[in-house]
Amino acid sequence: MKVTVIGTGYVGLTTAVSMAYLEHDVTCVDVDETKIKQLDLGNMPFYEPGLKELIQLRQDYLRFVTPSREAVEHADVIFFAVGTPANSDGSPNLTYLFSAVAETLDFIRTKNSPTVLVNKSTVPVGTADQIDRKIKEVGLEDRVKVTSNPEFLRQGRAIQDTLYPDRIVVGGDEYSSKLLYELYAGIAEQSFQPPMQALRPVGYRGPEYIVVDRRSAELAKYAANAYLAMKISFINEIANVCDRVGADVTHVASIIGKDSRIGSSFLQAGIGYGGSCFPKDTRALRFIADTNGYDFKLLSAVIEVNQSQKLIMLEKLQDRLGELSGKQISVLGLSFKPGTDDLREAPSFPIIHALLSQGAKVRVHDPVAMDKAMSLLPESVHFAVSATEALFNADAALIVTEWPEYTSLDPKDVVSLMRRPLIIDGRNALQAANIHGLEYEGIGIGSKRNCEYANMH
Ligand SMILES: NC(=O)c1ccc[n+]([C@@H]2O[C@H](COP(=O)([O-])OP(=O)(O)OC[C@H]3O[C@@H](n4cnc5c(N)ncnc54)[C@H](O)[C@@H]3O)[C@@H](O)[C@H]2O)c1
Numbered sequence: 028m029k030v031t032v033i034g035t036g037y038v039g040l041t042t043a044v045s046m047a048y049l050e051h052d053v054t055c056v057d058v059d060e061t062k063i064k065q066l067d068l069g070n071m072p073f074y075e076p077g078l079k080e081l082i083q084l085r086q087d088y089l090r091f092v093t094p095s096r097e098a099v100e101h102a103d104v105i106f107f108a109v110g111t112p113a114n115s116d117g118s119p120n121l122t123y124l125f126s127a128v129a130e131t132l133d134f135i136r137t138k139n140s141p142t143v144l145v146n147k148s149t150v151p152v153g154t155a156d157q158i159d160r161k162i163k164e165v166g167l168e169d170r171v172k173v174t175s176n177p178e179f180l181r182q183g184r185a186i187q188d189t190l191y192p193d194r195i196v197v198g199g200d201e202y203s204s205k206l207l208y209e210l211y212a213g214i215a216e217q218s219f220q221p222p223m224q225a226l227r228p229v230g231y232r233g234p235e236y237i238v239v240d241r242r243s244a245e246l247a248k249y250a251a252n253a254y255l256a257m258k259i260s261f262i263n264e265i266a267n268v269c270d271r272v273g274a275d276v277t278h279v280a281s282i283i284g285k286d287s288r289i290g291s292s293f294l295q296a297g298i299g300y301g302g303s304c305f306p307k308d309t310r311a312l313r314f315i316a317d318t319n320g321y322d323f324k325l326l327s328a329v330i331e332v333n334q335s336q337k338l339i340m341l342e343k344l345q346d347r348l349g350e351l352s353g354k355q356i357s358v359l360g361l362s363f364k365p366g367t368d369d370l371r372e373a374p375s376f377p378i379i380h381a382l383l384s385q386g387a388k389v390r391v392h393d394p395v396a397m398d399k400a401m402s403l404l405p406e407s408v409h410f411a412v413s414a415t416e417a418l419f420n421a422d423a424a425l426i427v428t429e430w431p432e433y434t435s436l437d438p439k440d441v442v443s444l445m446r447r448p449l450i451i452d453g454r455n456a457l458q459a460a461n462i463h464g465l466e467y468e469g470i471g472i473g474s475k476r477n478c479e480y481a482n483m484h
């Protein structure tokens with residue numbers, strides 16, 4: 028099939044490359060000329076494991092272009108994967124989407140064969156209906172259909188999530204859902220060749236293809252993200268209780284996660300969620316509920332807990348060091364999670380700003396996100412070329428992102444490098460072998476793990 032993907036961000040490129048992997052003929056469109064030029068040269072606009080290699084593998088099925096009639100008019104299916112960032116009131120900004128839709132409708136106005144427009148961007152309920160009205164306004168309703176096809180991939184494992192999804196959700200009419208079923212058939216059949224075979228998650232049972240009305244599909248995307256964010260804020264509150272009563276949240280999470288009604292995922296306590304999705308989408312869902320006359324109290328609490336959780340490391344640091352002025356603090360990890368260089372809503376930023384405002388000297392390190400971070404952080408922040416340099420002579424180190432580089436540090440090296448071997452682990456990521464001999468504190472495990480392990484070794 029001929030497929031056009033509009034927007035070459037995480038979702039657009041992953042959609043494009045998975046369609047190319049299934050041997051569809053794919054055109055990727057972006058308004059950002061530099062990005063298109065770089066993609067054409069094989070350079071990725073962001074770090075996503077496996078993406079570059081897969082694009083190379085399927086280059087015969089892919090082309091990268093700026094918007095034009097030619098890019099869309101032959102497509103059977105046109106995916107929209109443009110950004111929907113938050114406005115200051117939390118509402119999603121749909122400017123990019125509606126501008127891409129208007130331009131596309133203009134380009135395909137004289138086309139005679141059918142086209143299905145597929146929205147992959149995360150949008151408020153009723154957006155596909157609005158697009159439908161625009162299709163009718165230009166008199167294309169007999170040939171052009173619109174569906175909602177929300178995306179559930181995670182950054183850092185985008186390829187795996189796309190080729191091995193739990194579900195493919197389509198909100199639309201019978202014609203569009205049948206066409207998309209054909210388009211996705213290769214994913215349902217799962218007859219992948221190496222190296223993609225190796226990405227198959229253990230126990231994976233194939234995707235469920237779910238066809239619903241457009242509004243339910245649109246809301247399901249926000250509901251999924253809000254639910255996962257709720258699990259994180261819940262376990263973070265349990266962690267805060269653990270710190271006060273001397274329990275260990277990792278044990279509590281493991282015990283409750285063994286109940287199949289609860290499930291063990293997304294119960295990793297720490298400094299809260301960041302990224303381009305959970306913060307934006309929880310605020311958007313609250314806004315959607317609010318503007319429809321419903322006060323979503325639980326979601327407000329989820330958002331509020333996440334806000335305060337980001338700075339919990341600072342409290343722990345002050346308890347140990349007192350005044351932070353003049354102290355040298357090493358911040359390990361800048362991206363919002365490992366496996367990505369995405370800095371959007373990363374907890375590292377409020378943490379660094381809080382440290383600086385208290386007069387601390389800050390050294391940061393991240394294995395992949397330093398280039399992006401340099402223009403975004405104040406000049407007084409020192410960018411260390413390695414974790415070792417970041418730790419040298421530090422009064423304390425904060426593990427903000429649990430990159431393997433940090434969780435595998437040899438504690439003997441840490442002791443010899445730091446002025447005071449104090450580690451505050453914002454992700455509870457260090458194991459016993461890596462904290463021996465260190466002054467260590469996590470989130471909701473207090474110094475308990477330290478004492479237990481110290482006695483054991
Ligand atoms: N990032 C994720 O992990 C993820 C996962 C699921 C869903 N989503 C949702 O998918 C959407 C896209 O997210 P993303 O992170 O991939 O976006 P992104 O911000 O990384 O990229 C969006 C791209 O769209 C391009 N663009 C904007 N207007 C355009 C136009 N008129 N024509 C062509 N290109 C245009 C931009 O130049 C940019 O390259 C958002 O709604 C997001 O909430 C994101």
Ligand SMILES: O=c1ccn([C@@H]2O[C@H](COP(=O)(O)OP(=O)(O)O[C@H]3O[C@H](CO)[C@@H](O)[C@H](O)[C@H]3O)[C@@H](O)[C@H]2O)c(=O)[nH]1
Nearest residue numbers: 178179180181182259293294295299300301302304363364
């Ligand atoms: O137990 C956990 C799990 C995650 N996180 C944090 O939560 C954030 C988000 O993590 P993750 O969900 O892995 O990353 P995203 O790539 O943002 O993916 C989420 O957002 C996407 C965009 O909507 C969705 O498609 C995905 O299904 C959804 O998982 C990160 O800061 C993590 O550190 C925790 O603190 N504890």
